[in-house]
Amino acid sequence: MSSTIFRKGEDVNSFYNIEEEIGSGSFSKVYLADNLKTKDKVAIKVIERSQLGSEEALCLENEVTILSQIDHPNIVKCREVFEDTENIYIVLDLLAGGELFHRVLDKRVFTEKHAAAVLRPIIDAIRYCHDLDVAHRDLKLENILYETKEEDSMIKITDFSLAKIIPDDVFAITACGTPGYVAPEILEGSGYGKEVDYWSIGVILYTLLCGLPPFNENQNAELFEKIKTAEYSFPSPEWDHVSDDAKDLISKLLVVDPEKRLTAEEILEHPWMCIGAEDDSSSS
Ligand code: ADP
Ligand code: MG
Numbered sequence: 022m023s024s025t026i027f028r029k030g031e032d033v034n035s036f037y038n039i040e041e042e043i044g045s046g047s048f049s050k051v052y053l054a055d056n057l058k059t060k061d062k063v064a065i066k067v068i069e070r071s072q073l074g075s076e077e078a079l080c081l082e083n084e085v086t087i088l089s090q091i092d093h094p095n096i097v098k099c100r101e102v103f104e105d106t107e108n109i110y111i112v113l114d115l116l117a118g119g120e121l122f123h124r125v126l127d128k129r130v131f132t133e134k135h136a137a138a139v140l141r142p143i144i145d146a147i148r149y150c151h152d153l154d155v156a157h158r159d160l161k162l163e164n165i166l167y168e169t170k171e172e173d174s175m176i177k178i179t180d181f182s183l184a185k186i187i188p189d190d191v192f193a194i195t196a197c198g199t200p201g202y203v204a205p206e207i208l209e210g211s212g213y214g215k216e217v218d219y220w221s222i223g224v225i226l227y228t229l230l231c232g233l234p235p236f237n238e239n240q241n242a243e244l245f246e247k248i249k250t251a252e253y254s255f256p257s258p259e260w261d262h263v264s265d266d267a268k269d270l271i272s273k274l275l276v277v278d279p280e281k282r283l284t285a286e287e288i289l290e291h292p293w294m295c296i297g298a299e300d301d302s303s304s305s
Contacts, residue, residue: 025089026101033103033110039065046163046180048072048081053115063100066111076195081109084182087155095146097166097179118167118174121225125162129232130259133267136229137294139176143222144294146178148285151215156193159183160221161202162228187214200241201234205249205277216279222288223274230267231259235275251277266293 033039037054043064044051054065068081088099088111103110121139125131131139143165150157157178164180183197192212198204204220206213227235235253238244247253253275255268270293276282288294 025085025099027089028101028103031103032105033065036101036103037063037065037112046182048077048182054112062115062117064113064115066113068109068111070107070109080182083184083186085109085111087181087184087186091150091153091155091181093146093149095142095175095177096149097177113179116166116168116177116179118169118171120163121165121167121176122162124167125229125232131229133230133264133293136226136267139229140222140226141289141294142176143178143225144285144288147218147222150184151218151285154186154188154215155184156187156215157181157184157218157221159198159202160218160225161199162225165225189214200244201236203245203248204279205251206279208245208249214279216282216284219274219282219284219288220279223271226267226274227253227271230263230271233259235271249277251275264293266291269293
């Protein structure tokens with residue numbers, strides 16, 4: 022079990038020295054900080070209350086509640102939560118290796134072996150979340166972070182601000198996520214379940230292997246039309262040297278009907294994931 026401490030009424034500054042900003046998102050700023058007692062370096066996600074509407078305030082409560090219940094090696098750990106009248110402070114383990122997004126920008130494309138090694142822990146962490154009925158709902162390259170700068174650093178899923186508890190027989194309705202990664206059933210607005218995360222994993226895998234996203238339109242209206250019909254392709258020359266197994270796995274994730282989309286178990290059993298695993302063990 023995780024052991025998040027809720028420090029209601031205590032001042033974050035008497036526990037931490039908050040330093041420079043190291044990241045930001047739509048409603049938060051993330052800072053590097055030192056634990057005054059242990060000297061540990063941490064990341065503190067600061068959310069300004071005045072920025073939040075009532076729906077976002079609920080999301081924040083979700084993030085804190087869900088993160089405090091989650092304990093997996095590939096999911097960021099939440100250590101403590103502070104609140105004052107202006108802000109909420111979520112103290113997280115520091116992930117100093119940067120976003121997967123930046124590694125894709127640096128490398129342009131990942132080899133299939135490398136992409137499989139990146140994908141495996143993500144699938145494992147999402148399977149763990151789904152077993153707890155938690156859907157992440159905002160999986161993307163920016164929300165997957167490396168623990169250290171090393172090439173073979175552990176990777177961790179972060180940003181549970183849109184995560185939601187969706188039991189198997191319940192459907193969520195709220196439209197959310199990030200345009201290029203959003204699943205068709207979210208856009209259709211008639212209810213969706215945890216399968217939305219597997220669609221996003223399809224988008225992530227496609228992007229890792231060719232350096233460009235599968236759905237890429239300037240206007241959201243056009244983008245959403247393409248997503249709703251899963252209209253994407255494997256253009257030449259970017260995809261010429263990518264294996265048929267990799268394309269097969271992507272095409273079984275970017276499936277409009279969520280019931281026909283592969284689940285975590287099925288992804289892990291797919292031949293492409295297995296080839297990656299054999300390569301890994303023989304090379305290391
Ligand atoms: P938002 O919900 O506003 O998108 P995130 O939780 O995604 O906020 O954090 C925003 C950015 O801050 C991330 O994309 C990442 O670059 C950085 N960040 C978040 N958590 C950490 C962490 N634990 N360690 C280091 N950087 C982090
Ligand atoms: Mg984010």
